[in-house]
Amino acid sequence: MKTTILFIGGGYSSVWAYRQLASSTTILKKIKKGEVELKVICDRKHHYFHGFTGDVIGGHIPEMAVLTPLKTLIPDAQFIYGKATQVSPFMNMVKYTTSEGQTKEVKYDHLVVGCGTVDNETNTLDFEVDTIHVKKPKGLYNFKKELNHLLGGYEAEKDHKFEKPQEHIVLLGSGFTSVEIATNLAEYVNQTHQGVISVALINSRDKILKEWQNKQPRLVKYAEKALTKNGVKVYNNCVVVDSNPEGVTLSNGVFLKTRLVVNAVGQQPVALLGLRHLCLNPEGKIETNRYLNALGYSNIWCGGDIALVKRPFSKGFCPPNALWAIMQGARIGKNIKRVMSNKAPRKFWFPGLGQAAAFGVGKGALELYGIPFWGWLAYIIRLGFFFYFFPAKSRLIKIIWQFYKDKKNPNEKASIFKAEYRDLIISNEKQVKLKSA
Numbered sequence: 001m002k003t004t005i006l007f008i009g010g011g012y013s014s015v016w017a018y019r020q021l022a023s024s025t026t027i028l029k030k031i032k033k034g035e036v037e038l039k040v041i042c043d044r045k046h047h048y049f050h051g052f053t054g055d056v057i058g059g060h061i062p063e064m065a066v067l068t069p070l071k072t073l074i075p076d077a078q079f080i081y082g083k084a085t086q087v088s089p090f091m092n093m094v095k096y097t098t099s100e101g102q103t104k105e106v107k108y109d110h111l112v113v114g115c116g117t118v119d120n121e122t123n124t125l126d127f128e129v130d131t132i133h134v135k136k137p138k139g140l141y142n143f144k145k146e147l148n149h150l151l152g153g154y155e156a157e158k159d160h161k162f163e164k165p166q167e168h169i170v171l172l173g174s175g176f177t178s179v180e181i182a183t184n185l186a187e188y189v190n191q192t193h194q195g196v197i198s199v200a201l202i203n204s205r206d207k208i209l210k211e212w213q214n215k216q217p218r219l220v221k222y223a224e225k226a227l228t229k230n231g232v233k234v235y236n237n238c239v240v241v242d243s244n245p246e247g248v249t250l251s252n253g254v255f256l257k258t259r260l261v262v263n264a265v266g267q268q269p270v271a272l273l274g275l276r277h278l279c280l281n282p283e284g285k286i287e288t289n290r291y292l293n294a295l296g297y298s299n300i301w302c303g304g305d306i307a308l309v310k311r312p313f314s315k316g317f318c319p320p321n322a323l324w325a326i327m328q329g330a331r332i333g334k335n336i337k338r339v340m341s342n343k344a345p346r347k348f349w350f351p352g353l354g355q356a357a358a359f360g361v362g363k364g365a366l367e368l369y370g371i372p373f374w375g376w377l378a379y380i381i382r383l384g385f386f387f388y389f390f391p392a393k394s395r396l397i398k399i400i401w402q403f404y405k406d407k408k409n410p411n412e413k414a415s416i417f418k419a420e421y422r423d424l425i426i427s428n429e430k431q432v433k434l435k436s437a
């Protein structure tokens, strides 16, 4: 009898669960003998390292740092390129749509659900406006393309001093994603088009970074300072109420001329039919027990952003970030190994470390076990963490080399994605989306 371990998604939780399994010599031997098979269904052919999004937008980290081909990360698994749509827990079956638009099924003995969240592209805004979402690599690609188009249009005027900026790049949202993008982007635009284009951040609350407001007011102040220093205009207690092809109108009456609006107002869990009865919580996530099983199913495991996991040693639930996804994925891999050798699974045990962000080069902000750090020290510690958890260490040298080449040609660094990544993103995401629609 062959045991099939199926992973949905190629993000942090799946990759780290896979690693635990593939690092076991017993499992590897069983794979060779045909007794165990690992299968990964994913609607992308690469892993996306979201943490560097702001740095890539700021042009100081090459885009190859966010994209790692999945094949290099899961060499012992069979890769199925498709979009999972439905889980049948009683038949141990997952339905998926292929890039050709066919619906297929795959059986499993253990299922790892790690398909995370997607940008909330539906509702949230009470008006019609084309916004860009950067969670998907395609969104980041589109953003860079639009940015280059916009800056290209103002190329002749960049040395001219205007009384007020000619145009804005507008960011909706005030969480880490939005503030990191705003500061890094403003730092970049200030170097190339200061006074011509400015960055505006629209926040429906009275302060930015709600996650740190009570716990880390010092770091919130630091972020606010970084925004001000980079000339980002923050509109607190404001929402966009109207838009036209020229720009957007805010609830305080201000009109911002813009053609580039980034929507970072939040994400929603990927919806999988067959598991919706486990998503009745307000977050819409799949509820798990302490062992990371979907409630009531001992062979379905969930980790990362899609899972609602009680936080060990604390009240509430684990936060949705990469470190928690990695730790949960690793626990899932270990637990599957244990169950396969007739041992009881172990509870998920991780006290958390903290949270890090970068608001431009050398402007890090870090909370480590509740202790705040900022400036270069925080920036370097954050980079150290990111490199430590970087999924393909062998690519780091290539990334550093690319970084060096970009530094030598500063005009190229914000240019649109290099051909190899552009093709990777466009070819696979477009196919899956269009043909499965």
Ligand SMILES: Cc1cc2nc3c(=O)[nH]c(=O)nc-3n(C[C@H](O)[C@H](O)[C@H](O)COP(=O)(O)OP(=O)(O)OC[C@H]3O[C@@H](n4cnc5c(N)ncnc54)[C@H](O)[C@@H]3O)c2cc1C
Binding pocket: 008, 009, 010, 011, 012, 013, 014, 041, 042, 043, 044, 046, 047, 048, 049, 050, 051, 052, 053, 082, 083, 084, 085, 114, 115, 116, 117, 134, 135, 177, 270, 303, 304, 305, 306, 320, 321, 322, 323, 325, 356, 357
């Ligand atoms: C812009 C941005 C910046 C961030 N910065 C940080 C940071 O600095 N630090 C930090 O800790 N966290 C950061 N995060 C959060 C972090 O990226 C997530 O918490 C983490 O990616 C969650 O991992 P995951 O494995 O649950 O899902 P993901 O990494 O999102 O992976 C989900 C995978 O599932 C695939 N998938 C989705 N739906 C399907 C389907 N139906 N069928 C098949 N495959 C599917 C996706 O293609 C993807 O491969 C950031 C997030 C964003 C958007």
